Amino acid sequence: MFASAFLAAADRPLSPGFEHFYNLEYTESISSFRAEVAAQPNSPDSWNHLAQALLYSEMFKAGALESELVSGSNPFVRREKMNPSPEVAKQFDDCLNKALQLTEDRLSKNPKDVASLYSSGVAYGLRANYNYLVRKAWMDALKDATNARKMHNRIIEVDPSFVDARLVQGVHDYLVGSLPWHTKMLGFLAGFRGDRQEGLRNLKLVSEEGNLAKYDAKVLLAAIYRRERRPLEALPLLESVSQRFPRNYLFKLEMVQMYSDAGNKQAALTILDRVESLKKSNAPGASLPFEKIWFYRGNLLFWYRDYDGAIECLRRVTPDTSALDLHTAVVTWMRLGQSFDAKGKRKEALEAYRQAIKTGPQTDAAKESQNYIGSPWKRLT
Missing domain, CATH: 1.25.40.10 (Tetratricopeptide repeat domain)
Known part of the structure; x- marks a missing residue:
């Protein structure tokens, strides 16, 4: 869940790589971001973009992008292990290592470089998700997530109006607030007590006022509302992102689950009818x-x-x-x-x-x- 906080959507037109990314077209997205890396090899953002496309492509193949995989029984911090190929794993590591190296070099010259702080937090967040989903190294994942939080805290200290940085704070607060007390005693969590409600407030703020991460906040809020059995609050968020990214059929399937959870069987079946009709007509995005x-x-x-x-x-x-x-x-x-x-x-x-x-x-x-x-x-x- 944590890495979902580190994508790059906004109301402004997206790059081709991100249009493909948000519409589940990962082969095209990866190709686009490889071209971006070739054109801008000294940009940490380029390396982060490629890393997240590689990671999410593997998550998609494993079914890990579906919030609870319809069983509704998995705890918040539990997920079956993913097994990317050694080649993909190396590419992902290389991308993040390059992004972190570039940001460290820039921050050594200017510790208040907001763009580099943001990129560094993105890289740590993506690595947190990888450690969790692939390596099943929960403590390493939590440590990286905390490092991401620290980087984005520094952004708020420099520029309190940078709303997007509050997404990481919100996710981290919610995550840490969901942990048992003995886990919160870990040394690297010193100073972070976690607060689920404060986390939700920050996510809601970004979903309404964010620039770089508005859609990410909406998706995260919808996933959290589902886990908290608040489907009626999740549905408008899913409807919004589904309209913006119509070829992403997962948003429609999540709406099916939300209507089902809300007790509206007919609305859920209506969406499934629509999805099946799109599939039969070979409509764009009906690739499921x-x-x-x-x-x-x-x-x-x-x-x-x-x-x-x-x-x-x-x-x-x-x-x-x-x-x-x-x-x-x-x-x-x-x-x-x-x-x-x-x-x-x-x-x-x-x-x-x-x-x-x-x-x-x-x-x-x-x-x-x-x-x-x-x-x-x-x-x-």
């Missing part, structure tokens, strides 16, 4: 596989206790899950098993659970499915 749409529909119907409808949709997905990220593929099998259990079809349920375990043995959904081998799934509420 049909299997993803059918999964979302089946998952929605499952939560609304329409188990027959859920089974019909999920059975359309299971013949070939290769187009899905691993988590979604495993959850598809688990939801199918749960739906069969709800209908009293134990044999079919067991087959589905075993497929979930076989598909991704180390995933949370596979481990949950293992529990249902011994005893049928039962809805608690």
Whole structure:
């Protein structure tokens, strides 16, 4: 989540690299940012842009850009490990090392260089996300996130009107405020108690008045509101970014989840109908596989206790899950098993659970499915 605070969107026209980036077109975005690096090799921003495109491309492939991967069960600081190729990992490290070297050189000459402070915070934030998602080095990630906070604190000291720097403060306050007390005792967190509400206030400020990070603040707020079960507050934010970046289908799928959480089944299904219609017409940006749409529909119907409808949709997905990220593929099998259990079809349920375990043995959904081998799934509420 933390690295989402370090993108570069604004109301002004975006560079081609960022237009592609925000519309999930990562191959084109990476190509554009490579050209930017070649043209401006001494700009730390160029290296940061390429690093974040590389990172988010891997996150997208792994399904990590979907806020809770529709299960709604993962804790705030928990996420399955990503596994980028050694080549991508090296490129990412090289980009951030170059960005940090450039900013350190500039800050050694002028410690109040706001642009370099901002770029340094961006690099630390991206590395925090990498440490968390790829290396699973939680303490290193938190340390880098804190370094990003310190850099952007210095911006506010120099220029209190630099609203965008408050995004990092907001994310850090919310994150630290969500930690258990014993973690807050770590030495590098000295002076940072964390305050979830203050964090939300800063994010809201940037979403309304920011320049470089306005859209990022909206996305972050929507993700937080979802985790806090405040879907009606998330929906206007998602609608705003969806209109600005119409080829980003994840925003539409997040709206499906928000309407579902809000109890508006029909609105959620209407959006899915629209997404499927765009896919059938080969509209720009409708690059998601049909299997993803059918999964979302089946998952929605499952939560609304329409188990027959859920089974019909999920059975359309299971013949070939290769187009899905691993988590979604495993959850598809688990939801199918749960739906069969709800209908009293134990044999079919067991087959589905075993497929979930076989598909991704180390995933949370596979481990949950293992529990249902011994005893049928039962809805608690």
